Amino acid sequence: MPTTAPALSLPPLISTLIAPLPKTPMEVLLTRFTRRLVARRPELLQRLGAVVKVPIAIVPDDMPHAFLLSLDNDKSSVEICDKDQITRAKAVVRAPFLVLLGLLDGTYDADALFFTRDLKIEGRTEHVLALRNTLEEADLTPGEFFGLSGRPAQWMNGFSGTLLDKAKRLAGNGSRNANSMEQDGQR
């Protein structure tokens, strides 16, 4: 049973490899899938309430960029930007990338992560809360996000699950190695 997310930071090499990749294609894809999701499930915007159209920055600590998310009826957008370019955001959520993914699919409890300081929030707390509660209700799976159903959705969820498990093991090993190096340095 997952409770909180101990030491789930990706190795710095991942960030180094991702940094030079072009942002635009990923932005276009994420925006398109987000708009489709909102169109399929209008009840999510209802739950968001006052947060509709409010830009919220999602900042993975262990990635080179931030995501600026704005949800709207037909103008939802996901912008990928440098971490110092999120001043437009009304609220900011910071955590390691895998922790953020775990929050997205409900694997982790946001309050517990906040208590352990693995999750940090800044700005308008009510916006973060509304987004968190909406995502909780969304029960998002990768298949659902990409608009798949039936066997393709099952395959996508299985594939993503395997990938995520491997990433978590990698992150866990990375953190253990880093800790061990830290301890070695202290001796």
Added chain:
Amino acid sequence: MSKEEKQMELVCPAGTPAALRAAADAGADAIYCGFANETNARNFPGLNFSPTELADGVAYAHAKGAKVLVAINTFARAGSIGLWRQAVDDAAACNADAIIAADLAVLEHAAEKHPDRRLHLSVQAAANSPEAIRFYSDTFGVKRVVLPRVFSVPEIAALNREIDVETEVFVFGGLCVMTEGRCSLSSYATGKSPNLTGVCSPPDHVDYREDNAGRLLAQLGGFTIDSFEKNTPAGYPTLCKGQFSAEGRTGYLFEDPVSLNAFELLEDLAKAGVTALKIEGRQRGKAYIAGVVSGFRRAVDGLATGTDAGPAIAALKTFSEGGRQTSGSYKKTWR
């Protein structure tokens, strides 16, 4: 547990339909929830149910053998009583098993218009004496009272000997040590309260920021109410768990950032005549609901079967505020 003792009911929270399904799947006997407005004491952005969602949730829970209890437990505001009446009518129309209320007007409306619906007295009513509980029982037909979190186990046993209604007690989650339903601490800082608007520490008045030393500063209504050193566990931004300075000393005046865990007292609570065990946390996510409900399911079943739920309950510590747990006033050591 002796043969004559009935197994205690496990009452679990749900802030969203997804959380309700998680609670039902994890083995809840009953699930409590509320509508997305001021009528319930967890009126937070993005949380709670529409009438349609509640009706679907009730159907799901019933299919899993769980009851649904609807909290309409704030105090009706003068001039807007219609909202509370409508909530009661909607809960009945959704086939909810019981209504949890505190306000006399809400209780009266429910008792008069929906006499077949079970009525539970919310902890917000702060009913802590046999006389008060008997009043609610005799006047409105209340079948169960949710006890304030200020009793010791012997006090609960003594109370149960004097009343005919069922008692429900909190066993896990947020710990409120104030006189619930009458606490105005939040109002002083924000103008809003759990009693009238359904929000203790309303999130639109909460701010967090980290200073250069990595200290997390929690602010409510512009007041800095606590600070947490770098890499130390944090707590909720509630005034009752804030630090205050007086006479040259700074510290936690009312209570520390800590959560309730009464697992070790379950057998004593059963012997004290408690009917139902309540898990706090309608504002929490599915991971909390699934983890805590399944842990306490194992614990309650373990009273009859002898199965050790200790490891499952120990794993719940990470869900607790400040990473710390207490048995609260159930084990009073200060009297």
